[in-house]
Amino acid sequence: MEFTRPRGTRDFFPEEMEKRRWVEAKIRNTFENFSYGEILTPTFEHINLITAKSGEDIVEHLYTFVDRGKRKLVLRPELTAPVMRAYVNELQSQAKPVKLYYIANCFRYERPQSGRYREFWQAGIELIGSPGAEAEAEVIALAYTILKNLNLKDFTMHIGNIGLLRKFLKNLGITEQSNFLALIDKKEHDELEKQLKFYGVKAEDRKLFFKIISLKGNTRETVARVRELFQDREILKEMDRFEETLNYIDNLGVDYSVNFGIARGLDYYTGMVFEIYAQKLGAEKQICGGGSYSLTETFGGKATPTCGFAIGFDRLILALDKDGVKAGSDNDHGVYVIPVSQEFIAYAMKITSDIREYKVCEMELKRRKLGKALSYASKKGFEYAVIVGEEKISLKNLISKEQVEIDISKMKTSLNTGHR
């Protein structure tokens, strides 16, 4: 084949698009129901926006190019940075909180595999300027509600707290924390042990450290355990705050487990973090990630607490498929209009045009004989055929195969009342 798709991209045909649009609509409705407004930023940005947020090393995973004005640009690899950039540029003086959502495509130069493409879609939100536990709780509840509304069964939510880890590391005298958080996230415990020793952390504190990051499971027990393990005032304060968030989502009936091993490996996360997995997806099972962070100052704005998440739209679709969720609407099967011969084409076109006022309608455009035309109509899933010939018009139900002659003036009534 001479012309092919670029690697890691996909063509979506009508059948799949119907499903994707259906899922998208559900997500959009839920966002809007929580009073978020849509934002769309440019498909490409200046490369320094991305490197400011994620570091220089990220460049090898980016689609970059230089334009005719010698500007270094990048196809957006995610939407948090662009959205926060736009907020800093234009929305800082809006009434808080500012609630934004997006559903858009992103681009990353990575090796494609199951659930990973070079062009993919993300659906997410940023709740800007609300520092409270109730804000965090609402964000978590929103992610949860979306999956529930889509009827996804196979998913688990895991909630952690980077603030706690940060304070703990600080107590141990470790101020350069990003490396540690990355190792925690990757669960490289051997390397962590080595690093802790390097920093001169005492054996009992090391033990405590590993105890904390392996804690997971039932909320009350886990949180109580952390309280037991620490006497530090700052940490207990962080725990109070964390527990408040958990209380709110308990109250809303959100199902989750606490996991202090979630570190998300990123410098700008400040407190609560969460991830949602669909186990059936295997290696690329994470379908949602988010948490509380602060990024506005990085982009030259006033430091503003923000909480957000992003759903991997393509993975969500895969998860819904594996879960057997039927995505897609019961569509109107429509009407197929067939002129029996050339002289009735004009009349058939007029009838088609009239029917389109109230129903999906397609007309035979290939001048096929009646038999073939009917065959096409039933193959394409039309519910009715209207046969236009001589002085009479016939309405045929393609499912029951019954056919009657009808008066053109009664067409709408017959189609709408579901003639059989």
Added chain:
RNA sequence: GCCACGGUAGUGUAGCAUGGUUAGCACUAGGGACUGUGGAUCCCUUAGCCCGAGUUCAAAUCUCGGCCGUGGCCCCA
């Protein structure tokens, strides 16, 4: 960036180990017959060895490289 497996009409496949006919079959699509009522039957047509190099008298078949696909590793903002 790394590893495994794979790549034959639009789709699914046979052929490949043992190089040698005109690369076969099914479905789909287009056309026709059955001379204005279908999902049928019959006939016809379009269309293929991923790309390149090598070995050889001869490559879909063997070798190497590339590209693409699937899955995994790394990574995952």
